[in-house]
Amino acid sequence: MRARVRTWQQERHRERPSAKRVLDLTLGSALLALTSPLLAAGALALAARRPPGGVLAHSPRVGLDGHVFVMCSLRTRRLRLDLLSRLPHVVRGDLSLVGPEPLAPDDGGDPRIQGGTCTPGSGTSPAARHWRQELKPGLTGLAQVRSRSGMPWDEPALLDQHYAEHHGVGLDLAILASAVHTPLREAARGLVRRGKARLSDTDHRLSGYSAAEELGSVSTD
Template structure:
């Protein structure tokens, strides 16, 4: 049986419905987000079982504001260990509710959610799993304020900036973790006086 075409009012066949093409940002979110979620699933499942075995709450639900001010319930593992709470939000990225990179999702009552003036850009950006403000707050520079960094991202967003933010989001925790490891042969300074008896700086 042949598939019948849909006809318009004047007897002309209607053109096939064309879905909007995904942007490069959405393509990155979908491909990388799905891959990371697949790789992290065993670790997330083990963490959830460990929380349940200890009688602790497994997931935490937080009310947030999404794209165009739409309400969003953020679901994440109720633990900050190894940043599993952030990683567990990858399903929001795959579903299109969050982006990998973007401003932090704000609570509905947050004053920064306003729609007037310079705040309007927040309504036009999808919140992110991480963002420029999250990776730059460690620098402790006086101008590294979250609002300014989020606005800077809104004005200069692009695939290259997203990749740079993601690289820093991965590199910074690894660098901090590596700094705490007791590497073999690593010189350590202490307050102990190791000078030989009779040592003097005077010539």
């Protein structure tokens, strides 16, 4: 009887969603609802152009426990619509909001497909494949938010492994905040640069000032 109770408790524990899954489901659903009009507009704009291969790009990716799924993305990178179009995978559970980069099967993410081979320098050694299969790949991740730093030790494989060793809801929230803050900061800098480019010396001159007056002042000196 005690063994049955213990087994029932273990099954209940397995069925209980983790805090990470709750975050993915709640925040992912909210983001999908907010961005649906933008995604629909992007899909219609792409459909009008009739891109080869269709509006959506389909690519196999290796997920949790080596499960291979087909990831769908809009064929555009404007406003990061390709990234946002993967939110349904987060809601379904194929992806997490934050996690390692989703690898293709031929990248060595699934040892059953690769036969245990690995690509040098790609972070897909047998040990790397082991921890990759224990985590869902992410919509974004530590490697993505640190890719712009330019530091020589910020290799994506090492950053993904660091995330796998220290992942948690707190780190996920910090990565998500950085993923949102960095594009906004770059967009703000771009607007400032454009404003400076349009600004010239004549913008500071008093009304009625003419080039002739400037030449006259130079000649009298």
